[in-house]
Amino acid sequence: MFKPLLSLTGGLIATMAISIAQAKPLPQEDLSVAEVLRDRALESSDAYSIVESLTVEVGPRRTGTEGDRRAVAWAQQKMKDLGFDRVYTEQIDVPRWVRGHAHAEVVSPYPQPLVVSSLGYSVATPEGGLTAEIVEFADVEALLKATPKQIKGKIAFINKRMERARTGEGYGPAVQGRSRGMRAASEKGAAALLLRSVGTDSDRFAHTGMMSIDDIENPIPALALSAPDANLLEVMLKRGTPVEVKLNVDNERLADGPSFNVIGEITGREKPEEAMIIGAHLDSWDEATGALDDGAGVAIVMETARLIAELPDRPRRTLRVVLFGAEEIGLVGAKQYVDAHRHELDNIIAVSESDFGAGKIWRFDTRLPESKFDIADQMMQLLAPLGIERGNNESYGGPDSSIFVAQGVPAFGLYQDGTDYFDYHHTPNDTLDKIDPENLRQNVAAWVVMSFLATEMEGDLGRVPTKSE
Amino acid sequence: MFKPLLSLTGGLIATMAISIAQAKPLPQEDLSVAEVLRDRALESSDAYSIVESLTVEVGPRRTGTEGDRRAVAWAQQKMKDLGFDRVYTEQIDVPRWVRGHAHAEVVSPYPQPLVVSSLGYSVATPEGGLTAEIVEFADVEALLKATPKQIKGKIAFINKRMERARTGEGYGPAVQGRSRGMRAASEKGAAALLLRSVGTDSDRFAHTGMMSIDDIENPIPALALSAPDANLLEVMLKRGTPVEVKLNVDNERLADGPSFNVIGEITGREKPEEAMIIGAHLDSWDEATGALDDGAGVAIVMETARLIAELPDRPRRTLRVVLFGAEEIGLVGAKQYVDAHRHELDNIIAVSESDFGAGKIWRFDTRLPESKFDIADQMMQLLAPLGIERGNNESYGGPDSSIFVAQGVPAFGLYQDGTDYFDYHHTPNDTLDKIDPENLRQNVAAWVVMSFLATEMEGDLGRVPTKSE
Numbered sequence: 001m002f003k004p005l006l007s008l009t010g011g012l013i014a015t016m017a018i019s020i021a022q023a024k025p026l027p028q029e030d031l032s033v034a035e036v037l038r039d040r041a042l043e044s045s046d047a048y049s050i051v052e053s054l055t056v057e058v059g060p061r062r063t064g065t066e067g068d069r070r071a072v073a074w075a076q077q078k079m080k081d082l083g084f085d086r087v088y089t090e091q092i093d094v095p096r097w098v099r100g101h102a103h104a105e106v107v108s109p110y111p112q113p114l115v116v117s118s119l120g121y122s123v124a125t126p127e128g129g130l131t132a133e134i135v136e137f138a139d140v141e142a143l144l145k146a147t148p149k150q151i152k153g154k155i156a157f158i159n160k161r162m163e164r165a166r167t168g169e170g171y172g173p174a175v176q177g178r179s180r181g182m183r184a185a186s187e188k189g190a191a192a193l194l195l196r197s198v199g200t201d202s203d204r205f206a207h208t209g210m211m212s213i214d215d216i217e218n219p220i221p222a223l224a225l226s227a228p229d230a231n232l233l234e235v236m237l238k239r240g241t242p243v244e245v246k247l248n249v250d251n252e253r254l255a256d257g258p259s260f261n262v263i264g265e266i267t268g269r270e271k272p273e274e275a276m277i278i279g280a281h282l283d284s285w286d287e288a289t290g291a292l293d294d295g296a297g298v299a300i301v302m303e304t305a306r307l308i309a310e311l312p313d314r315p316r317r318t319l320r321v322v323l324f325g326a327e328e329i330g331l332v333g334a335k336q337y338v339d340a341h342r343h344e345l346d347n348i349i350a351v352s353e354s355d356f357g358a359g360k361i362w363r364f365d366t367r368l369p370e371s372k373f374d375i376a377d378q379m380m381q382l383l384a385p386l387g388i389e390r391g392n393n394e395s396y397g398g399p400d401s402s403i404f405v406a407q408g409v410p411a412f413g414l415y416q417d418g419t420d421y422f423d424y425h426h427t428p429n430d431t432l433d434k435i436d437p438e439n440l441r442q443n444v445a446a447w448v449v450m451s452f453l454a455t456e457m458e459g460d461l462g463r464v465p466t467k468s469e
Numbered sequence: 470m471f472k473p474l475l476s477l478t479g480g481l482i483a484t485m486a487i488s489i490a491q492a493k494p495l496p497q498e499d500l501s502v503a504e505v506l507r508d509r510a511l512e513s514s515d516a517y518s519i520v521e522s523l524t525v526e527v528g529p530r531r532t533g534t535e536g537d538r539r540a541v542a543w544a545q546q547k548m549k550d551l552g553f554d555r556v557y558t559e560q561i562d563v564p565r566w567v568r569g570h571a572h573a574e575v576v577s578p579y580p581q582p583l584v585v586s587s588l589g590y591s592v593a594t595p596e597g598g599l600t601a602e603i604v605e606f607a608d609v610e611a612l613l614k615a616t617p618k619q620i621k622g623k624i625a626f627i628n629k630r631m632e633r634a635r636t637g638e639g640y641g642p643a644v645q646g647r648s649r650g651m652r653a654a655s656e657k658g659a660a661a662l663l664l665r666s667v668g669t670d671s672d673r674f675a676h677t678g679m680m681s682i683d684d685i686e687n688p689i690p691a692l693a694l695s696a697p698d699a700n701l702l703e704v705m706l707k708r709g710t711p712v713e714v715k716l717n718v719d720n721e722r723l724a725d726g727p728s729f730n731v732i733g734e735i736t737g738r739e740k741p742e743e744a745m746i747i748g749a750h751l752d753s754w755d756e757a758t759g760a761l762d763d764g765a766g767v768a769i770v771m772e773t774a775r776l777i778a779e780l781p782d783r784p785r786r787t788l789r790v791v792l793f794g795a796e797e798i799g800l801v802g803a804k805q806y807v808d809a810h811r812h813e814l815d816n817i818i819a820v821s822e823s824d825f826g827a828g829k830i831w832r833f834d835t836r837l838p839e840s841k842f843d844i845a846d847q848m849m850q851l852l853a854p855l856g857i858e859r860g861n862n863e864s865y866g867g868p869d870s871s872i873f874v875a876q877g878v879p880a881f882g883l884y885q886d887g888t889d890y891f892d893y894h895h896t897p898n899d900t901l902d903k904i905d906p907e908n909l910r911q912n913v914a915a916w917v918v919m920s921f922l923a924t925e926m927e928g929d930l931g932r933v934p935t936k937s938e
Contacts, residue, residue: 057708204757432700432701433671
């Protein structure tokens, strides 16, 4: 039924006109069911046992690894056990990269070891390692301004701190060094890149994560330093003597291989071909068990579907849980999902994703046509008692969801408190103990309200053309 | 002048009688000088720059290593730079143990890696590692009750949690598993020991530390697990299937070698042969820079002496800063110091040590003859404004000090807030950033009061015979 909207080329105005015509506030009956679901989630939802199962029985699951394969099998079995109507996988092609060792040490003037982690896709050092002087830069922009003389043959050290914030908004500025730093250093002729970890903690863990590597002619080894180790280099450099560091890194890039998006559905009773997608990503980084990133999200969306499946009747539309593969290395699963389903995207009423840890949800963002705001307002009646405030209409729905949003699919964003999220993000410390089961129940309560109402509602949510359309 | 006291065999009563006769409350003039020193310490003492220097310019310094040798050189130079009257070293013989790799992984039923650290003196596994089922015990007492059938050929897993407390009093019960666990497991025929780390954090760091290994016929590999990894095994075991773990450990015990106690003195103007010892230990564990354990202590006692050296006159007695070697592996430096100076222990008026991190001091303990309590009371007049309360008379003065206390030397204990101390203790995370410079100033303020008054006072502090005397 969304087809006519999508086939319009007139854009926003035409879309809005139709949307207004179709606007149907949610009936009280549906709101009552959502309220019951919400309160049931608060009392008895058990997403914690799902994320416990994933982290204990599977553990690390970087895309393309044996752990990833185990995670795919685990997810299918768990969805069956939880009573999903249909469980299936869709194969995707994923880049594969093997993490070997990564050693770093100051060799002069004050020899001591450093705690580092290879950034995703980092190449190896030459056999036996490389030793060079480090040159400090405040951020990637400062590195881009360096003269070749300053940096050629040396190790660029990007020393930018990340700001802590409930919204996680410090991440964007800080992650530039990781996504763009290696390219910049390579183009200047640097021998390697050392990056102060993109994180808010002061623990001796390096935060790994992906780099943008397309079309880099001469990739160089790139490592994250833990915050205390970045501090150490900073203080050493202040002493005024050149600081030499030895790196010994052994990683390998393999040919692309297969992985899977794992999908489970609660089939709609009236319009089974129409679906709301609630997503999370199944892959994790490899140095932890990925409890916060994104085991919690996997558990929240699975438990949401389980609660809805317990209702006497299925909702009007399908609730589709998509556990995306290969999110960590570039939203690969989401991109291939959208590519494979491009002809039927108009059947996706909305998309949302849980991929920001396990903190309490405090804000409800949307990306809806203005004419549909009344539906969000009605959802808010049930979300407000959970301590959730109404946010903006700029939601991109989560990392994987953004690929759908770029195609005009409406989105919901249940924004978690991310104050501590970047203390653990992409470190070995992202483990189950960081999750508060009580917070997970609050999360599921919010998700079940949103998911039930969006799949049960009579009308649709229209499309939200992106600015480039 | 203490000689007559020590030569008495009559014990407590004779000692007290003489002590009372000699009791001389501190004159107001001395208290005024101590107050000035205290306030100067609060305003401008800079122990932080000393511990920064040690952690940055030396870093890890486990006894008998190259880092230890660098630390010894650093300490001598630093004391000279700070204006000590006399700086010297005394050689000690120390056990040497080389840490190689330590890998652990669950191989069945849910393969995944574990974060571990060899406990001090742990032997290696056979080449290629060893794989065995783990058997969980609540504590070392439970292990001691195991039947050989339960444990023979298996890996004993001691899963005792440590309680958090400002006093650190949870350490005693929890550390039993580390000090006695390997012996118990070995005697029962276990293949290895896995120990939940003795720590209060929930970070993915294993806490290393010394084991008692004397006379163990058949030592076995012994590893600490990080708290999240201990949780992981605990949950796996609850699933009911046997859990098999593979360990691959490569450590080596070498012949004993030399290290040093490093000593610096502010020479007494009237009784230079009499001294108060203020100590800390210079060695650290090897996986961190030993900022809290015990770089902070080194800095606090050095800075205390520096402030006193700035006075127009030297105090009546010598203030002797002793940086003990090889504390971490059994108070080796302190034991050898006391052995080497046994004939002149009566010249040591009192001993105290800073070895509990860098928290604010909140309690002042002593070990004094009752007749000398008025001196402690006078010290308290100057300590109370720092937020310090009077504690008990059971102080052992700190780990190294306890060797002196066992010989009847009086002791002072400036008790730090240790609430967080065991979050970092013996982990790679014991780094400079964990130290608050403001807290260090409060520490130095208290130390300078105690150290000045004890070295300046006219009378002495007697002896405090131990119960066994």
